[in-house]
Amino acid sequence: MEKDNRGAIWGNAHKKKDTHPDFTGNAMIDGVEYKIAAWKRKPQASAKAPSLTFSFEKIEEQVNADDL
Secondary structure: OOOOOEEEEEEOOOOOOOOOOOEEEEEEEOOEEEEEEEEEOOOOOOOOOOOEEEEEEEOOOOOOHHHO
16 A cells, blocks of 8 residues: 555455454555454445444564564
8 A cells, every 4th residue: 555544445355254354455544554354234224325344453564583
């Protein structure tokens, strides 16, 4: 992800349980990269469109032993 304060999600091809996210992706927020997970919510009778819930997890940079 290159642009700040942007992200994208795709259908989760690895979903095996109902608790796994329906969508996964990534985002760059204020210069920090995040993994995104999203789940479809059951539509309410008054809802005209499906809704999603999201979780964001900061991606920590991996330190290479050669860099120390």
